[in-house]
Amino acid sequence: MKNLVLTLVTLxxxxxxxxxxxKRVYLEPGDFLSQSxxxxxxxxxRLLITGDLKTNLRKVLSGRYSKIRIPxxxxxxKTAWILERIGKERPITAGFVVEGNRIVSFKVLIFRESxxxxxxxxxxxxxxxxxxxxxxxxxxxxxDNITGATMSVDAMKTLARMALLLHAEVISKNSTP
Amino acid sequence: xxxxxxxxxxxxxxxxxxxxxxxxxxxxxxxxDLELDQRFISNSWLLKQYSLGEFPVQSYxxxxxxxxxxxxxxxxxxxxxxxxxxxLVGSIALQQDILIALPNSLLLISKEGEVIxxxxxxxxxxxxxxxxxxxxxxxxxxxxxxxVWQSDSNLSAWQQISRKNISWPDAIETPSVLSKEIQRHxxxxxxxxxxxxxxxxxxxxxGKIGExxxxxxxxxxxxxxxxxxxxxxxxx
Numbered sequence: 260m261k262n263l264v265l266t267l268v269t270l271x272x273x274x275x276x277x278x279x280x281x282k283r284v285y286l287e288p289g290d291f292l293s294q295s296x297x298x299x300x301x302x303x304x305r306l307l308i309t310g311d312l313k314t315n316l317r318k319v320l321s322g323r324y325s326k327i328r329i330p331x332x333x334x335x336x337k338t339a340w341i342l343e344r345i346g347k348e349r350p351i352t353a354g355f356v357v358e359g360n361r362i363v364s365f366k367v368l369i370f371r372e373s374x375x376x377x378x379x380x381x382x383x384x385x386x387x388x389x390x391x392x393x394x395x396x397x398x399x400x401x402x403d404n405i406t407g408a409t410m411s412v413d414a415m416k417t418l419a420r421m422a423l424l425l426h427a428e429v430i431s432k433n434s435t436p
Numbered sequence: 437x438x439x440x441x442x443x444x445x446x447x448x449x450x451x452x453x454x455x456x457x458x459x460x461x462x463x464x465x466x467x468x469d470l471e472l473d474q475r476f477i478s479n480s481w482l483l484k485q486y487s488l489g490e491f492p493v494q495s496y497x498x499x500x501x502x503x504x505x506x507x508x509x510x511x512x513x514x515x516x517x518x519x520x521x522x523x524l525v526g527s528i529a530l531q532q533d534i535l536i537a538l539p540n541s542l543l544l545i546s547k548e549g550e551v552i553x554x555x556x557x558x559x560x561x562x563x564x565x566x567x568x569x570x571x572x573x574x575x576x577x578x579x580x581x582x583x584v585w586q587s588d589s590n591l592s593a594w595q596q597i598s599r600k601n602i603s604w605p606d607a608i609e610t611p612s613v614l615s616k617e618i619q620r621h622x623x624x625x626x627x628x629x630x631x632x633x634x635x636x637x638x639x640x641x642x643g644k645i646g647e648x649x650x651x652x653x654x655x656x657x658x659x660x661x662x663x664x665x666x667x668x669x670x671x672x
Contacts, residue, residue: 289558301561305592328544341558370466378672390459 283370285379286343291354292332295339303330312428319396319420320344326373329425337363338429340422344412348373353415355422360430362390362419375408378415387415392423400407447656454653459624461637465630472630483623483630485641491622494627495610496536499529503536503661504610510543511537514617514632516551517626526605528576533577535591542578544591554590561593567604577627579604651664 267319278357286294306330308316316324325343333340345352349371356364365387367379377383383405390400398420404412464470477483480619495504503524504511509519511536523539533552536543542565544556555561563580571577579671585594585600610618635641639650 285556291556303592326551326553329554331652364563 264291281371281373283376283379285342285355285370286342286366286368286369288352288368288388291341291366292339295354295356295364296332296334299334301332301334303332305330306429308427312424315396315424316421318428319418319424324421325350331425331429333429336430338426340369340425342418342421344414344417344418346375346408346414347370351414353418355419357422357426360423360427362387362423365415365419368417370411372411375405375411377405377408378411379405383412383415390419390423392427396420396424398423438667440663441667443540444660444667447663448660451653451656454649456659458637458650458653461633463636464633472633473628475629476573476625476634477627477629478624483627486627488623488626491619491626491637493618493622494524494616495609495614496524496527496605497608498527498534498536501529501534502608502614503527503534504614504618506618507626508623509562509622511618512545512549512664513545514614514621515549516621519552524607525565528568528570528605530570530576531574535568537568537578540564542568542591553591558667560592569602569605577602578602585669 271272306312308324308327308329330341337356340350340357343352345351351367351372352369354364354366354368355362358384365384367384370376370379381401385401386400388400390398393399398416402412402416452660464472469635489508493506495502497503501512505522505524506519508519508521509516510518520538521544522538522540525539527534527536530544533546536545540556542561544552544554544651546552557560557564562585563578565578565583566581567579569577575589576591576601578585579599579602580586583596584598584599587594632641639646639648642649
C-alpha cells in the first residue's frame, strides 16, 4: 500500500498539463524560397485581395484574411506563398509551392502554438502533395487529423485551399491579355 | 469499519472542494465552444495573483495619429488594432495609410487599423529598420544598420542613398490620459480566462502551495477510486 501511494505521488508530479508558447522555426521563410526556386530568386510580387477573389477567399477562410496585400513569388507557372493562420491562439506560418494548379510542396515554417507542432512532420505535410481544388473550393486530398492538433490541422487545410485559390488568380491574371 | 474504509471516507470529505475545482475547471477547459481564450479577466484581485507589474506605453507620432504599443497590442490613438509582440522602431503617416517600423519588418496599416501588408527581409525589406521618415518628395526613408534606403511610392523597390545629417524622429512621450487608457486596456486584455482556469486547474494560480494541493487532490482521487473498489469487493 505504501509503495502504491509513493508511486502515485511521483506520477502526479510528472504530469504537466501546461506547455509554454514557444516559437519553433522549422525553416526560415528565406530558405523555403531558395529551396523552392533553386536556380533563380524571383522578386516578391503582391496580390491585392479585391472583388471576386475577396469573396471567394472569405468563403475559404470563413472570414477575412489578416492582410489586404499578399506577397508571392513566381517563376513561369510556379508560384510560392508564405501564409499565416491561427490554429488556436497563435499564427502558424506555412509555405506552399503551387504548379499546374496542384500543390508541389508544403512546409510548416514557423509554429507558435503550444500544441499541435506534429503538423510539421513529413507524414502530415506529404498528404498535401498534388492536392488541387475541387468544386466549391474543396481540397482534393483526404488529410488525416492528428489527435490533439485538430485546430492546427484545420488551419493548414484552409491555407492549402487559400494557396491554390491565390495561385489560380495569379495565373488567370497573367493569361488575361 | 476497517481502517481503510475510514481513511476512504476522510479522504473523500477532505479533498471534496479541491476535487470539485479540479473537475469543474477541467470541464470548462474541455469546452472549446466557450472560446475562453478570447475572453479576458479584469478582476483586480485575480490580476494581482499574476504580478503583472507596469505596462509601459511606447509611442510614435504619425501625423495626427499616435501609434503606441503596450502589452501585446498595437494601438492607433486609443484603439487596439492588432496583436503585436514586437516593440516599435518608428512610424510615419503616408497619404492614406500608416507605416510602422518594427525590429524585423515594416507594417502597413490603414488609418482604420486594417493590416494591409507586412514587409520582411524575404519579401522586399532591404534591411532591418532602425528609424523611419518621409522625405520632401513624400517617399519613405528607412534607416538600416548599415545604410539609408529610399523606397518607391509602392514600397516595392528600395534604393540605397547617401544622404547624411538626417534627423530621424524619436519616440514621443505618450499623453498622460491616452497612456492611462492604453495601460488599462493592455492590463485587462493580457490574461485570458482559459489561462486563468488552467492555472486554477493546476493550482499554479496560488504558487507552489496551490500546485502541491492540486497534486495531492489528484492523488486523493486516485486513492478514492482504488480504495472504493477494494472496500466494495471485500463487502461482496
